[in-house]
Structures are given as structure tokens and as C-alpha cells.
Amino acid sequence: MNLIEKTIGKEEIFEGKIIKVSRDTVELPNGELATRELVEHPGGVAVVALDNEQNVYMVRQFRYPFQQVVLEIPAGKLDPGEEIQVCCIRELEEETGLSADRLDYLGRFMVSPGFCKEWIHIYLARNLTVGKAHLDPDEFLEVETIPLDTLIDMIMRDEIQDGKTVIGLLKAQEFIRREQ
Amino acid sequence: MNLIEKTIGKEEIFEGKIIKVSRDTVELPNGELATRELVEHPGGVAVVALDNEQNVYMVRQFRYPFQQVVLEIPAGKLDPGEEIQVCCIRELEEETGLSADRLDYLGRFMVSPGFCKEWIHIYLARNLTVGKAHLDPDEFLEVETIPLDTLIDMIMRDEIQDGKTVIGLLKAQEFIRREQ
Numbered sequence: 001m002n003l004i005e006k007t008i009g010k011e012e013i014f015e016g017k018i019i020k021v022s023r024d025t026v027e028l029p030n031g032e033l034a035t036r037e038l039v040e041h042p043g044g045v046a047v048v049a050l051d052n053e054q055n056v057y058m059v060r061q062f063r064y065p066f067q068q069v070v071l072e073i074p075a076g077k078l079d080p081g082e083e084i085q086v087c088c089i090r091e092l093e094e095e096t097g098l099s100a101d102r103l104d105y106l107g108r109f110m111v112s113p114g115f116c117k118e119w120i121h122i123y124l125a126r127n128l129t130v131g132k133a134h135l136d137p138d139e140f141l142e143v144e145t146i147p148l149d150t151l152i153d154m155i156m157r158d159e160i161q162d163g164k165t166v167i168g169l170l171k172a173q174e175f176i177r178r179e180q
Numbered sequence: 181m182n183l184i185e186k187t188i189g190k191e192e193i194f195e196g197k198i199i200k201v202s203r204d205t206v207e208l209p210n211g212e213l214a215t216r217e218l219v220e221h222p223g224g225v226a227v228v229a230l231d232n233e234q235n236v237y238m239v240r241q242f243r244y245p246f247q248q249v250v251l252e253i254p255a256g257k258l259d260p261g262e263e264i265q266v267c268c269i270r271e272l273e274e275e276t277g278l279s280a281d282r283l284d285y286l287g288r289f290m291v292s293p294g295f296c297k298e299w300i301h302i303y304l305a306r307n308l309t310v311g312k313a314h315l316d317p318d319e320f321l322e323v324e325t326i327p328l329d330t331l332i333d334m335i336m337r338d339e340i341q342d343g344k345t346v347i348g349l350l351k352a353q354e355f356i357r358r359e360q
Binding site: 072158 | 198206210317
């Protein structure tokens with residue numbers, strides 16, 4: 001079956017510091033026209049930092065869209081042209097002060113592919129060394145460590161609700177299972 | 181530590197059929213001002229439909245932001261005022277023709293809480309009855325069944341990259357493990 005939508009027109013709506021918004025016109029597989037609202041985002045990298053006692057470094061920060069403090073794995077936006085592993089190392093160091101001797105790539109995901117062009121990449125970081133955090137001047141967050149098993153239980157009780165955090169922790173659990 | 185950001189101003193940028201965009205001014209915990217780009221979305225429901233042989237009903241559809249066909253679990257946007265379980269039953273029936281005698285709620289997640297106010301809710305559907313799909317006139321997709329174990333392997337090889345699909349399948353696997 002032909003599933004492809006062909007772009008016929010693009011109306012630029014907004015170019016912000018982080019996102020870009022357009023309203024596009026597409027031709028559907030049946031030849032009819034439809035509108036697609038599109039948000040483009042530079043993407044980001046998130047990291048499950050696991051110490052030798054199976055504790056994960058977690059951050060709590062205020063998330064403006066939801067007006068609440070959210071428990072997440074450390075993460076950040078890709079700088080223009082930045083390599084994803086460099087972003088991972090940078091964000092982990094900035095938010096937690098950690099450096100890692102071992103990084104395994106756990107894959108990437110589309111946050112909401114119906115309207116949003118944003119990839120988030122996830123790493124598992126191990127063999128950690130603790131240093132001092134260097135937050136951006138407009139970044140306010142708290143760091144704590146929580147056992148991986150406890151975090152998986154919290155996910156299954158719906159107490160962890162950030163997408164990249166749920167994916168990172170469940171993939172890390174499965175990745176470690178498959179190593180054993 | 182005080183982590184709260186207080187809204188000082190809101191500039192409405194765009195109100196589309198699906199998303200709403202604004203640029204807000206906030207007061208940070210240290211008293212300085214900052215800008216927050218905000219996308220609001222009605223949210224949606226996704227469903228892991230598992231038959232008695234442990235196969236999952238999957239859909240393939242063109243995702244405009246990524247210009248590619250993506251393998252996903254069935255899902256759809258919430259209609260205004262629609263109850264999430266009603267949306268789950270409706271979308272499952274529309275996209276696959278299935279009805280389910282048993283629904284378990286697997287929780288919800290924020291797709292990208294840095295800028296986007298969108299929740300996606302996920303159900304596990306079992307005891308399925310096969311009927312006829314009723315797609316929206318602008319919806320084009322293909323349905324196929326794939327064993328849950330195969331899908332988990334595909335996730336770990338980074339071959340499934342839709343966020344709600346990764347979360348739904350990994351949570352379903354963990355949910356079923358905990359039932360046994």
C-alpha cells in the first residue's frame with residue numbers, strides 16, 4: 001500500500017530559540033490535500049548513570065509545561081552540530097558532576113511522531129567518577145540516587161512519567177539482563 | 181531548594197487544529213527572567229493489543245515530521261472531553277477492528293516535558309475479538325501482528341523508535357512478568 005504524503009506547501013509560523021513551527025499542506029496517498037502542523041526541535045540526549053551498587057543518578061526539576069517538579073534521568077538539548085556522545089558526556093558532567101569510563105548506546109526515540117520532529121538519544125553510563133556539577137545559570141535542579149529496582153517499581157506504579165526516563169530505565173534493565 | 185518558575189507573561193503565537201504555541205516569560209527561582217517556548221497538544225491514547233499467542237497488533241504509517249513509515253502500536257488523539265478508556269476502545273477498533281474483553285492501564289507519560297504539554301496514556305488490551313477496521317478518511321495504515329518477544333528484541337536492536345511504542349511494549353512485558 002502507498003502510505004507516502006507529499007509536501008505541497010509550507011507556511012512558516014514561528015522560529016523560536018528552541019522550536020520551529022510550520023503549517024504544511026500535503027497530498028495524501030488518495031490524492032486529497034490535508035494540513036500537517038509541524039514542530040521541529042534540535043533533539044537531545046539522556047543518560048542512565050548507574051553506579052556499582054546499581055543506583056541511578058536522578059534529577060528533579062520544574063517542568064514549565066506541566067507546572068510541576070518532575071523526576072528524570074539527566075538530559076539536555078543537542079548544541080548545533082554537536083555529536084551525540086559529546087552531548088551525553090557534557091550534560092552528565094554539568095548536571096551531576098559525573099564522568100563515566102563506560103558508555104553504551106541504548107538507542108533513540110521519536111517523542112511524538114504525529115507532529116514533532118524531535119529525536120532523543122539515550123546512553124547507559126557506568127564506571128562512574130564523582131565530581132562537581134556545573135549547571136547553566138538558568139538551570140535549577142536537585143540530584144539524588146535511587147536503586148534501579150526501586151525505579152522500575154515506581155515506573156510500574158505510574159510514579160515516573162517522563163518518557164525518556166521510562167524508556168531509559170526499562171531499556172537499561174533489559175540491557176543488563178541480556179549481559180548476564 | 182525552590183525550583184518553581186512563575187509565569188509573568190504569555191505571547192500567543194499560533195492556534196492550529198491540533199497544537200497551540202505560545203512564548204511565555206517566567207521568573208526563575210533566582211529572580212531573573214527567562215523565556216519558555218510552549219506547545220500544547222490534546223494528548224492521546226496508545227494500546228498494546230496482545231492476542232492469546234502473545235502476538236501484538238502493530239500498525240505502519242507515514243509520519244510526516246520524519247518523512248518515513250514508522251512501526252507503532254495503535255494510537256490516536258483524545259477528542260475534546262473524551263474519557264481515555266473510551267478513546268482507547270475507539271482507536272483500537274478504528275485502526276485494527278479489534279475489541280478487547282480485558283483492558284489494563286499501563287500508565288501515562290510526558291512526551292517531551294521541556295517544551296511540550298502532551299500526555300500519552302497506554303493500555304494493555306487482551307482477550308481480543310477480531311472485527312473490521314474503520315479508518316478516518318485521511319488515515320492510511322497497514323496492520324500486522326508480530327510476537328511480543330520479537331518486538332522486544334527489535335527494541336533492543338534500536339529497530340523500533342516510536343516513544344509510545346517502546347514504552348508500551350516494555351511496560352507490557354514487565355506487567356506480564358509480574359502477573360506470573
